Amino acid sequence: MAAEYATFGLAPATRAGGVHADGDFRIHRDFMDFVVDGRPLLFRLCDLDAVSPLASDVPPAIFTAQVRSLLLETDAPLPGGRYVIYGCPECADLACGAVTAVILRDGDDFVWRDFAWQTGDHADLEFNGYHGIGPYRFPGAEYRAALAALLDAPGHPRRRVLLIGARVALLARLAAALRTIGIGADITHDARDVPADELRTYGAVAFGRAVTDEQRTTVRRAFADAGVEVPHVDGLAPIVAVLVAQIEHALDRLPAERRRLTRLTATRAAADVEVTSPCRVRLTAYRLDRLHRTHVREVFDGLLAPGGHRIALDAGAVRGDTFLVARTPGSVLVTAVTRGTPG
Template sequence: MSAEYATFGLAPAMRAGGVLANGDYQVHRDFVDFIVNGQPLLFQLSDLDAVSPLASDVPPAIFTAQVRSLLLEADAPLEGGRYVIYGCPECADLACGAVTAMIEKLGEDYVWRDFAWQTDERADLELNGYHGIGPFRFRGAEYREALGSLLTGPGGERRRVLLIGARVAVLAKLAAALRTIGIGAEITRDAADVPADELRTYGAVAFGRAVGEQERASVRQAFERAGVEVAYVDGLAPIIPLLVAQIEHALDRSPRDQRRLTRLVAADGEAGVEVTSTCRVQLIAYRLDRLYRTHAYEVFDGVLDAGRHRLALDAKATKGEAFIVARTSGSVLVEAMAR
């Protein structure tokens, strides 16, 4: 094997869920991504909407089995000694397509090679191989330490949100939307009497615009007494897809330098977007009219190369009180349109 050594690591990652402009739902998935030579391996596979088998919402026994499989402590799940590296985020069915690879030991080292897109039991490397990706040779100690830490480390991500606000109808719709995409949500006005063990299960707190500073301070104090850090979200407007996107961003625990979408600004009829690798980017504009009715506009949907981009926005879509949601398969950002 002539492959040069590559570094191997793991990092938290997210497949952003959400309420899409057409009314469809996209499931939220937290997972552990493979970091090869300092960058997520997923980013080398074009604009792929997929997650690794190391997802936080799988039962612990299955999660452990996946880790031990990657350590070659169990037989390969597919023919020809092939392993699933990334699969469908909605159902994990091989028929939807998966990135697979051969994993083998070479002395103390581990080698990943022959990457392919696979939709049935056998992979066609000539037709569907990822030529130019790999082989990767990982030092055994580094590889085993990274994966072994998943067997002894803490549990999954805190994927629950506490919703606090005055408009119960809006909060109920928001909670329903979050639950639909796989994020737990509860509604309250006062967190003072919530047991500390329960507060520790939340990853974010979302405040409605009508919540006063005294109420906000009381909630923050309750979480401080419980000894837990959470992300606080100030709801921009009573628009459900917009609020879901804000919460999705708040729940993103992936390192900033390992995200695809890293910057969004919205001003002067333009959106400024920065991406770290070539990927599909969608921009949705939401605005409230004078009667507080919601209007949604898809203002951009295309593939952008790595770097910064300035995208013109339709004046009608950003009239009055407006907001922009930028989305890739792995992350989402939200900005109010500067006026």
């Protein structure tokens, strides 16, 4: 198949982390995604939890080597001129599986072709090829400019959140969970004592439910005096997994067109979910009973087409104070379950 011309670009992307009820977790990763004809390439792979090699948390020398590899300034890392386009977000081990493609020069152009899922040294295009993706021909000047710009760009700041609340034990568990998935977290009772330079390193502020309006105003004023605007997260429930999901969403600064999951509302009858591209969506219900014990149930796990979807909910999973967390490979949303009409 002849490769048709396509535009090439790069855009920030996120692999949302998370903490599960069983104590397991998934690492938060920030990376640069490949944008082909104005659309993230990862969105064409509907059920893939992966990141590109251009991740913000890799050492600078390795990041530079990845960029130069994609520019074909070094030999291909895999046989047959194949390069890793997306890999495992946890360990980057080829054995976990990766999307690879042949990258080559054709005159001044760069061509990406023969996309495949690969778990060893050699790709089987017949059984594991992505036959609906590519080939793509990128104009050389545009391709080189997009990648070369990464070598001069400053590094991504570490994601950090400031936690403010009265329940010290809960805040400590929340901070530990956030650090586990790669998000820095600090606890304080009075942001006025935090130096302005340090306040500027935070991407969000999370308030516990017991924080007073006066305390919130003081914190907002401290950030305003430091010349920085950050989203404020009002904790929905004293459930670590729910709070982590709220903070993950607050730290996601991607525009709506770069997100897969754009809307979530829920009643005790149904949840309304909207996605921008084909993807796998998981809905998990977290419920507090009268003794403030947490109950967790996965209420949906499946592939959804672009657009809005109404998903029926089991009444037994959402009675009482219930909170719904929706996750895709790159987005997370949280909502409280209401008694009203969905939508």
